[in-house]
Amino acid sequence: MSTSRPVPASSDKIAAFKSRIKTLGRLPFKIKDLPPTPTESYLCDFCAKLDLRVESFVVQPGDNEHERENRFRWLGKLSYIQQRLHCPLCRLVLSTADRPLDQRNPSHIADEDPAVYARWVVDGQEEEPHPAREGSSVFRPRTRRILIYSDPQTFKDGYLVLLGDDAPSRPYFGRMLTTQGQLDAAMLKQWLKSCETLHGPECDVSLVPAALLAKRIGIFRAIDVDQMCIVEPPEDARFIALSYLWGRNFAQLFTTSENLARLSTPGALAKEKLPRTIKDTILLTRMLGEKYLWTDSLALIHDPGFQYHDDWVYARASLTVAAALAKMPMQACQESAKSQEHSIKMLKRSYLG
Incomplete structure (x- = not known):
């Protein structure tokens, strides 16, 4: 039984392979390289169809969260989203994609222009007595957030959450840091x-x-x-x-x-x-x-x-x-993982899925 011997690769092939490995998980742009935010800010057609509203982030009685989590929305190719800078929600999606390499978990497929998707996931859950079993308890979902992900996975998954200041009640929702990069002791x-x-x-x-x-x-x-x-x-x-x-x-x-x-x-x-x-x-x-x-x-x-x-x-x-983000002990706990600030003024009446 004969076995084939490996064929020596040329220096050009090795260089090309190394280049491909180095670019895995990298994006073809950085937020700071994009054009400045337009003076006009309005939702694009894709994001307007999501029809997001405050109530969308709150689990209502009778909602089927399992069925909802199996539905997703296509937001477009990353390059398309990059062109819709007038849209505040698209800018949030781009800020999710643009993160340091050590905070990404890319696939082994090099793709500079992946498809981007969004779907609802349960966020906060509250424990309450089980309706049928005395002495037992059950966790009921109370809030949800939007999962942003790409296929293939060019950037690590990110989440869009409703701020507590805009929510019916503050528990389980997000909050703004009062001081950039500092903990609120x-x-x-x-x-x-x-x-x-x-x-x-x-x-x-x-x-x-x-x-x-x-x-x-x-x-x-x-x-x-x-x-x-x-x-x-x-x-x-x-x-x-x-x-x-x-x-x-x-x-x-x-x-x-x-x-x-x-x-x-x-x-x-x-x-x-x-x-x-x-x-x-x-x-x-x-x-x-x-x-x-x-x-x-x-x-x-x-x-x-x-x-x-x-x-x-x-x-x-x-x-x-x-110190979950620090890869070395010389990294500071106070450093902010992102220097960019992104805000979304208003997402008109909406619903995802």
């Missing part, structure tokens, strides 16, 4: 307070196995954000936990038996070159009025034979901060 504090004081026993039931909530074993350390050093908090102390990526080929500070005494000196961490992710979370901890921050690189002793155990920490934390 007062709102976070209110959320924590509401959860701890108003939600009752339902929020006290942990999703973590009881064994992980038992009394801690060994020494627990954390950063004292006021003294800027490693300390051993009291047994019942509240603390915030940070979850982030260490990254590769990056030299950052780790606590060891050799430097523990030095890092436990008040002010020691203020003199160190800490990753921006940790520095930002230290600032957030202070803004929330908390004293202790746990982060694995500094709260654990990284000696030879070190074993990583953090389940107990995340189970007990008052709040866990996840």
Whole structure:
């Protein structure tokens, strides 16, 4: 049985293949390269037919959400949408498509002009007693949002949501950031307070196995954000936990038996070159009025034979901060993923599907 040998590729073919790989998931334009927004702003024929209204984003009694989610609307080729800049909804779709490469999840098919679609998906759900089974509960959909996606998947899926200020009620709807790129610490504090004081026993039931909530074993350390050093908090102390990526080929500070005494000196961490992710979370901890921050690189002793155990920490934390977009620890939590602002003044009476 003969087997064919691979045919050597020419340098031109290799270069062309590399070029194709590099362009997968990239768009033929960027929002900043498009012409300026026209002075006149009105819906295009495609978007006008969607007939969106405020009530469209609220699930009404008797609505069949399963049947609705299986329906979709074709918005046109991406190049067509690019030409309809007078349409505020098309501009929102373009802002969804134009995002950094590390925030995309493209297919393996290179297509610079994919078809773009929209369909409804359930957003907020509310728990209520089951009508037929006593002691059981059921989740009822209350709100919906619009999923924007392409075929083939040239850009990562995006969502269009109704702002709470325009909705019949604020829960489950979106909100505008009061300060560009900054967290609203007062709102976070209110959320924590509401959860701890108003939600009752339902929020006290942990999703973590009881064994992980038992009394801690060994020494627990954390950063004292006021003294800027490693300390051993009291047994019942509240603390915030940070979850982030260490990254590769990056030299950052780790606590060891050799430097523990030095890092436990008040002010020691203020003199160190800490990753921006940790520095930002230290600032957030202070803004929330908390004293202790746990982060694995500094709260654990990284000696030879070190074993990583953090389940107990995340189970007990008052709040866990996840640096979900940061690929490296030097990325800041405060940076905004997009510098462009896009608004939609009014979508006339509408309905999608």
